[in-house]
Amino acid sequence: MRDEPLHSPDPQALLxxxxxxxxxLPWRIGPAARARGELPxxxxxxxxxxxxxxxxxxxxKDYFLAFTTRWPxxxxxxxxxxxxxxxxxxxxxxxxxxxxxxxCARAVxxxxxxxxxxxxxxxxxxxxxxxxxAAAIASIAFDAPETVVDGNVERVMARLFDxxxxxxxxxxxxxxxxxxxxxxxxxxxxxxxxxxxxATICTPKRPACGLCxxxxxxxxxxxxxxxxxxxxxxxxxxPTRLGIAYLARRVDGAWLLETRPDKGxxxxxxxxxxxxxxxxxxxxxxPIRAEWKTIDAEARHTFTHFHLRLTVKTALVPMERxxxxxxxxxxxxxxxxxxxxxxxKAFDLAxxx
DNA sequence: CAAACGTGGGG
DNA sequence: TCCCCAAGTTT
Numbered sequence: 128m129r130d131e132p133l134h135s136p137d138p139q140a141l142l143x144x145x146x147x148x149x150x151x152l153p154w155r156i157g158p159a160a161r162a163r164g165e166l167p168x169x170x171x172x173x174x175x176x177x178x179x180x181x182x183x184x185x186x187x188k189d190y191f192l193a194f195t196t197r198w199p200x201x202x203x204x205x206x207x208x209x210x211x212x213x214x215x216x217x218x219x220x221x222x223x224x225x226x227x228x229x230x231c232a233r234a235v236x237x238x239x240x241x242x243x244x245x246x247x248x249x250x251x252x253x254x255x256x257x258x259x260x261a262a263a264i265a266s267i268a269f270d271a272p273e274t275v276v277d278g279n280v281e282r283v284m285a286r287l288f289d290x291x292x293x294x295x296x297x298x299x300x301x302x303x304x305x306x307x308x309x310x311x312x313x314x315x316x317x318x319x320x321x322x323x324x325x326a327t328i329c330t331p332k333r334p335a336c337g338l339c340x341x342x343x344x345x346x347x348x349x350x351x352x353x354x355x356x357x358x359x360x361x362x363x364x365x366p367t368r369l370g371i372a373y374l375a376r377r378v379d380g381a382w383l384l385e386t387r388p389d390k391g392x393x394x395x396x397x398x399x400x401x402x403x404x405x406x407x408x409x410x411x412x413x414p415i416r417a418e419w420k421t422i423d424a425e426a427r428h429t430f431t432h433f434h435l436r437l438t439v440k441t442a443l444v445p446m447e448r449x450x451x452x453x454x455x456x457x458x459x460x461x462x463x464x465x466x467x468x469x470x471x472k473a474f475d476l477a478x479x480x
Numbered sequence: 481c482a483a484a485c486g487t488g489g490g491g
Numbered sequence: 492t493c494c495c496c497a498a499g500t501t502t
Contacts, residue, residue, distance in 0.1 A: 175498085176498065176499095177499095178498090179497085179498040179499095180497090180498070180499045180500075181485090181486085181487095181496095181497055181498085181499055181500095182486090182487080182488095182497060182498080182499095183487095183488075183489080183496090183497050183498090184497085184498080185488085185489085185497095186487075186488065186489090186497085187498090218486090218487075219486080219487075220485085220486030220487045220488090221485055221486055221487085221499085221500090222485080222486075223484095223485065223500075223501075224485095224499095224500085227500085227501090254500095255499095255500070255501090256500085257499060257500045257501080258499085258500090259498075259499055259500085260498085260499075260500085263498070275498080277497090277498045277499075278496085278497065278498075278499085279497090279498070280498090295481085295482095318498095319498090322498055323498095325498090326497090326498080331495080331496065331497095332490090332491080332495090332496090359495095362494085362495085391484085391485085392484080392485070392486090393485095393486085394485090428486090428487090429486090429487085429493095430484095430485075430486060430487090431483095431484070431485050431486060431487090432483075432484065432485075467486075467487090468486075468487060468488090469486085469487095
């Protein structure tokens with residue numbers, strides 16, 4: 128057994144691989160433009176990077192196209208109504224990202240002369256921009272030699288250097304390896320290349336080591352440990368919580384909805400008035416006096432840290448009756464697509480779906 | 481440092 | 492059914 132790879136991974140080999148295998152994505156410029164030394168629009172890179180946080184490329188694509196069509200520049204987005212942006216983000220998850228997206232667009236427009244900052248430290252001051260995203264924008268949009276460390280890079284580095292310390296404790300070690308490899312030449316393409324390598328070749332399960340440009344420099348490949356890395360700390364099991372959602376339809380077709388508070392789960396999103404979500408049977412909390420009927424099925428949904436079993440109750444209420452909570456919204460001002468997924472599941476259940 | 485924070489797809 | 496995973500940030 129050796130402690131070091133046979134030779135150090137060559138950044139140029141990774142760049143060559145990227146030039147041959149780069150995926151065409153809506154926020155990327157084409158190979159011809161890249162060859163001319165052009166760089167992508169920082170607004171589009173920022174938007175894509177926020178959307179891609181803990182989210183797959185497949186899930187992001189349509190949202191990215193919808194956002195950039197409706198709000199082509201950061202100034203357009205800064206001028207949008209909060210409710211419109213939250214509705215457009217509905218279904219993508221991690222809704223703090225959408226709230227910070229607007230804060231950030233407005234900060235760039237008002238505090239930075241409408242231009243994204245180019246340096247890592249200033250980028251880090253923007254809402255929703257952490258160490259990874261600041262490095263991604265600086266390197267991809269401005270070709271600065273910053274080191275991106277996302278889940279892909281962690282996995283690639285853990286394997287290249289056969290690092291068995293479990294995450295997240297291993298993060299500083301893996302970051303150090305990644306920083307040492309980052310080249311001064313074409314750091315933006317290099318950053319995207321490492322992440323593409325992790326996404327398509329150096330995958331979590333069954334990595335395609337036979338296709339990897341860094342195979343001969345990979346200690347885990349030499350030792351046969353690649354598929355077992357990176358190690359991760361054991362996860363906790365998710366508890367189950369119970370809740371009740373109240374779907375009131377007025378006789379004119381309007382639905383009773385409320386905008387959730389900015390803090391906490393589904394913050395800032397539209398939703399059905401309901402009970403607290405608790406491990407014990409929740410107390411009734413009808414938002415309006417009505418003859419509530421319980422639907423004979425639950426809406427089941429899993430969040431990051433708990434499972435939810437949601438009982439759905441429906442009622443038809445007359446025009447003149449006022450709710451204790453929420454407000455009636457008529458179609459088409461309200462569309463089910465504006466709801467976060469768990470709320471849309473409740474709606475689908477009430478519709479008999 | 482641990483916990484909160486969504487959702488959909490794959491094995 | 493259930494667990495893992497995905498271009499992380501904030502508190």
